[in-house]
Amino acid sequence: MKFTRAAAQLTALLGAAAVVATGCSTAESTPTAHPSDGEGWSYTTGYGNTITLDAAPKRIVVDAYSAAALWDYGIRPAGIFGYGITGGQATGNADVSTMTIVGNDGEMNMEALADLDPDLVIGYGNSDDPTSWTWWDEPMADKVNTVAPFTAVKFSGVPLPDVLTEYRNLAEALGGDGDAAKADKAAFDANSDRIRKVAAERPDISLLPLNGDSSSLYTGTTKLAQLGYLSGLGVNFSGPDGDTGWADVSWEQVPSYPADIVMQYVRSHEAFAASPVFVRLPAVTAGQVIDWDDKRPNTYGNYAAWFAEVATAMENAREVA
Structure with a gap:
């Protein structure tokens, strides 16, 4: 299962990008997931929008903060981007050498992202648009969503235990061990x-x-x-x-x-x-x-x-x- 094939992705992102459709957003929603049982896979974020795929995601790309949070549950991302990659400031126990860096700080290398052909892109969300990383502008968010749906973790204005709980829920939805921590x-x-x-x-x-x-x-x-x-x-x-x-x-x-x-x-x-x-x-x-x-x-x-x-x-x- 792939959201769309890499060659087609790259062609699409060079033109007009279309945002992946998501459900309505409600700030009070509790993240939930439904692992693939032959009828597809879905995950509802802390913003209330639901990400739906035809099978459970296997290749994911994450921001540095999500790499650290998911790693301790056994999740091994294919790619990483964002702030705090160098020097291990934000990556915790995650081994960056096992991932392809597709962007540093606020930048994203769209060709590198498309080459990885991920099923999901995961990172800190934008309160105004849960299909966007908090540091992207709208055009960049649109391009990323033509490659794979962006799955936002709600972190702004949320109590610390809720952020930790959402990452645990997301890890379990991705097949991680929720009891590992x-x-x-x-x-x-x-x-x-x-x-x-x-x-x-x-x-x-x-x-x-x-x-x-x-x-x-x-x-x-x-x-x-x-x-x-x-x-x-x-x-x-x-x-x-x-x-x-x-x-x-x-x-x-x-x-x-x-x-x-x-x-x-x-x-x-x-x-x-x-x-x-x-x-x-x-x-x-x-x-x-x-x-x-x-x-x-x-x-x-x-x-x-x-x-x-x-x-x-x-x-x-x-x-x-």
């Missing part, structure tokens, strides 16, 4: 409880999530799924909040957001080390700094390990704000 799920729950406990015992401990480079500086807000989840566990975040995941700040403003623990974005080490404000922050001089990354792999194991670091930092922190 059972131990990691138990660790995720246990370390979530540990954070909830220390947040209740030490409500005055505050954390400031910083991200920036030599030209820009941001604080993460609770609109980011992971910070929203931690906030729900009782974690006290310092810094401005807002309607988006990031708030612009200046170094002059940072001291006005006192914190006992500074969360330092994984790619900001060099820039922050050169900042005279950062190195003098009370939490930094006290050695109360932990790494964080809003693009970390959406796996129970990865989050369980990071939650253990957060819990330990909160348990051991001195109040210095």
Whole structure:
């Protein structure tokens, strides 16, 4: 089974592209799948649209975030694209060397994608169009859908556990082992409880999530799924909040957001080390700094390990704000 053959795909995408028809979208839908039983295969995404094929998909192409999330369930994609491929920032345990890279960052190599002849393309969805990757424009989304239907994972504005659950459901629909991460799920729950406990015992401990480079500086807000989840566990975040995941700040403003623990974005080490404000922050001089990354792999194991670091930092922190 193929959505359409590679040669025909490439010819079609060079001309006017037609979007694959999907069902209506409802944000509250629960992802479901119906593995092939001789009558076809379908999967309903978190957006509510249903992807239908004449048989269960065997060759898939995924963004880096989906590669990481699906790999732990035994799914082995044929191709990969998106942000975070190089350096393993977003790919987690996934072995990129076993996949064909069909695009880096926001780009897509349509010839390479068509040559792979995939049954599905999977990635973070676009809230305005669930048949598009969140970083594609409409023409690119149309072209990709002439090769294979795009299957969107809903991640924006969704609680972290729901994102992890959707990836597990999708992996099972693709033939993966939904119980493969059972131990990691138990660790995720246990370390979530540990954070909830220390947040209740030490409500005055505050954390400031910083991200920036030599030209820009941001604080993460609770609109980011992971910070929203931690906030729900009782974690006290310092810094401005807002309607988006990031708030612009200046170094002059940072001291006005006192914190006992500074969360330092994984790619900001060099820039922050050169900042005279950062190195003098009370939490930094006290050695109360932990790494964080809003693009970390959406796996129970990865989050369980990071939650253990957060819990330990909160348990051991001195109040210095």
